[in-house]
Amino acid sequence: MVRVVSRRLVQLGVTLIALMTLVFFWLRSLPGGPVDALLGERATPQTRELLIQALGYDQPIWVQYGRFLKNVVTGNFGNSIRTGEPVTDVISRAFPATVELAVAAIIIAVGLGIPLGYLAARHRGRLLDNATIIVTLIGISIPIFFLGYLLKDWLTQDIHFFPPSGRISTGTDNTDVTGFFVLDGLLTREFDASADALWHLVLPAVTLATIPLAIIVRITRASVLDVLDEDYVRTADAKGLRDATIRKRHVLRNAMLPVVTTVGLQTGALLAGAVLTEKVYNWGGLGTLITDSISGGRDYPVLQALILLAAVVFIVVNLLVDLSYAVIDPRVRVQ
């Protein structure tokens, strides 16, 4: 197990350096750059020159690359071009927002998806099953953007039920401890702030959860159906085991393998969904940061760090998924 993990970590390192190199050159090959975005319409040509020199963009690209690599290896990601803050500050502020949203979405997706998928499988061919298939098909195909605006229009405009955007009511004087607003409220006993943050979380989380939810329902259903047809289930049934025992020990456990893989993959994919969801709900997390850093003027340092972070999250989640196989199915050896 230790060997596997350490080998994976080495792979991770190599992957990341290759990725960073790619990202570095890819970003710089895009048209436009931070200079224009920083200067706006009023800058004189002299000011432009000054800025290019100050940022070191007048040096050859390989010199810039060398400087960049050195910084990354020493853990210095530089400052955001737009805001001037260290990139680590910018990201550590946005990270909890997205994690809060993603965790809520995953809780909804898994918490509803697995039971629903299971129920659908158990009622194969009946109304509940058919309804589930149709609804999840819609869930998979509806664009997040559209759903987000639809929900928002309906529940925040037609009926003023949920707040339209943001993570907490404007002017709430909540204490920031971890950056997770719901958790912070609990830690500092500002329960009203916690409740307020949770209330703001509902619509974005539901929006973000739809696609993974639909996928998890379908995978669970298919997987449970497969297992139900297995010989060992029939054998267990024949030898007179109690239904509950069969379901728990033989059906669910074996059906979980593909589901866990899917959950892992979906967790990674949530980041992509978060970009859209966060835009719709002015959420201020990593998704917002990505859009701002691209359209707001090619904020190279932030973009580089974000892509790195996304890769790490993806790789780590996949590693966890692989490891969890061993827990779920003792026959699987982690090698």
Place this chain on the structure above:
Amino acid sequence: MRAPGRPAFRFRAVIAAGVVAAMTIGAAGCAESDRGTGDDEGNAAGGTFVFAGAGDPKNFDPIFNDDGESFRPIRQMYDTLVTHKPGTAELEGGLAESWTNDPTGKVWTFKLRQGVKFHDGTALDAAAVCANFDRWYNMKGEAAQSQMIYYADVFGGFAGSPDAVYDNCKAQDASTAVLTLKKYKGAFPGAFALTAFSIASPAAMKQYDADTVTQNGDSFSYSAFANEHPTGTGPFTFGGWNKATGEITLAKNPDYWDEKAKVDKVIIKVIKDENTRKQELRAGTVQAIDFPAPADRKALADEGYAVLERPAFNILYLGINQKNNPKLKDLRVRQAIAYALNRPQLVQTKGPGGSVVADQFLPETVLGYAPDVQKYEYSVDKAKQLLSEAGATGLTLNFYYPTEVSRPYMPNPQEIFTVLANDLQAAGIKVTGVPRPWNGGFKDDVQQFGKQDLHILGWTGDYNDPGNFVGTFFGRPKVEFGADAMTEMFDAIGKADATVEPEAKRTAFEQVNRDLAAKWLPAVPIWHAPPAIVTTKNVQGLVPSPLTAEEFDTVSLTK
């Protein structure tokens, strides 16, 4: 096999848990709706004014900023020597009660208000004013200098630069500051009212290392002064910037030298998406929003919101680059383009409410506006005739337009392009549209490399001076227009800009504007489009400014 019976108990438990969770969340919602009004009750007289802005500020040191979203909070915390009468571009006294200019135009004497204090309690006197001018001129380092965009533009350069306009500033007595320039500059006195030239507390700047702009890798970071301790003389003091929620809080300055702010607190909430700004307004969570989508204005007005149109102080133009296609050097071809455009219809169909057709490059309120310029009324026949006279039938032009951007003067570039391109096609000019992201190539291609034949771009004025409009565009050779040969135009504008006596300056610029329309036509003015603010009904006293320079001290909230 037989389908195992009813779902196991644990699944019912899951569903039950879900219901409980939903109810808990519902209860949380009730708690939320209770807290909404909590803030106001304690302070019925003042209250909190929440204004939704469209973007993050950069920092709060005026001199290092050049964008409206940074200037919005800065303007509430600082004052300038000269300012604008609310709702106009006319000058009036700010920190200086009065100001005079000597006949050479180089020496400016400011009589300062007495008894004005910075937020840190130090006195605003002539020495403090001069300390600000000296600070700007002596700023060290490429990093810092490259961020002083307005300073570089207006004052020409820094200590040691031959182009620098600043000479010295002397405190004649405590309330008289004398600013001496190396040469006359037409931008003054209007430019003294620029928010970038707000006067900051020298003591606070020293204490919080205002001049330290440090560079780390690809970027800069600003001082504690710029981020946490902005200290001016304005009607509001800095209360904090919560970057996680995008809220800038400003508190009423109880010692303000002029009429004190009516609200106790201002929160500027950053909401980048215009649709979301509108929804927050409707949900009642913000009381005012900037830059509503033009299409939403009418609906919001119908719903009972106050739509405050700013007097137009901007210009959208169709730029013509004479460099790539020799035919465009021919005035007749450029005139044909002007005749081909049905501008009244464009204004009617695509212009934000209150837009007007532009026949010159500055709005009516600016000195030097000439009512009698050549107008180029829409006429496809005239356009075709001029093209054939110039031997330019079958002309093919590329037309660059920006995407991923909305500017006050250009809310919907793509739609504007489509209409203009159709007009040109109708007159027999073939148009190839080239869309480029605003920060992803448009500005580079148009202003640095000059790849375009035609493009759309515009400008919002900074202060009431014709040089700030026509001088910016046509006062010197620019890649954007590729009109390097038009020296007559550069000279005429330079001369007009250097005229000291106001009446003579007006006459000179009127002639410039007539010639720009009839003789030079380096671009075609399209429209002046006023951006708007929308507020809820209970917001009183918010005066929309042509310079988008609204001050919140006059705002009050009724129940």
